[in-house]
Each structure stands twice: as structure tokens, then as C-alpha cells.
Amino acid sequence: MSGCEHKISGSREKIWLPYYFEGRERGLKPHPYCTECGLIKNLSSEKPRSIGYFMNIIAELGTRHKIAQIQTRLIALEMERLALDDKFGMDRMQQEDLFVEVATRILNIPARAVYELLD
Numbered sequence: 001m002s003g004c005e006h007k008i009s010g011s012r013e014k015i016w017l018p019y020y021f022e023g024r025e026r027g028l029k030p031h032p033y034c035t036e037c038g039l040i041k042n043l044s045s046e047k048p049r050s051i052g053y054f055m056n057i058i059a060e061l062g063t064r065h066k067i068a069q070i071q072t073r074l075i076a077l078e079m080e081r082l083a084l085d086d087k088f089g090m091d092r093m094q095q096e097d098l099f100v101e102v103a104t105r106i107l108n109i110p111a112r113a114v115y116e117l118l119d
């Protein structure tokens, strides 16, 4: 969990990193970063999702698989721990990969079952 308010670095202090557009690498771009925790700002064109979006996916999975209340709770806690909704540093692809990892681990279902619900 970051719990950081994120203070953006000045325009001269940037890190050159690959930039992704529509899931493909499009060369290097200077990325600002947080001077407090060091997290690099996500510059992806795809807006990150909210925790609510992922909780809806869990609800959707619940109509197809047997999901106990405690499992839903564990997934919510795990997303919080991983700071999945930290929109400063997370891009959509990172979020989805983390979410799929958490969901498949806690629900013991194949990754495909989760990926097919993400759009």
C-alpha cells in the first residue's frame, strides 16, 4: 500500500522510460515521478480502473463460479494492499494483470475465466 499523497517531480527531474500507447511500446518519454515515494507516474493512454470496476467483475464471476463472501472480502483487501487504485502509478494493463493474479489465486479459477470479463 502506498498511502502517499504523491508530490510530482519538477520538469527537469524526469526519468526516460518506455511509453505505451494502446498496449504497444512507442519509444521513450520523460516520466515525472513522486519525490516522496519514488513511484513513477503512469503516462498510459488507457485510464486506470476503479476498485469498483473490479468488484463488479467479482460479482459477475460469482454468477458463474461458487464464491464465498470471505473470498470477495479477501480480494478487496488484497487490491487495497497492492494499491490497485493508485492511479498515479498504475496503468490499466498492470491493474488487470494484478487483479487476475489475485482473483485466480483466491478463487482458484483459471485466468481465462477472469480475462474474458475484462473489456
Ligand SMILES: [Zn+2]
Pocket (backbone or CB within 6 Å): 004, 005, 006, 007, 034, 035, 036, 037, 038, 039
Ligand atoms: Zn508518492
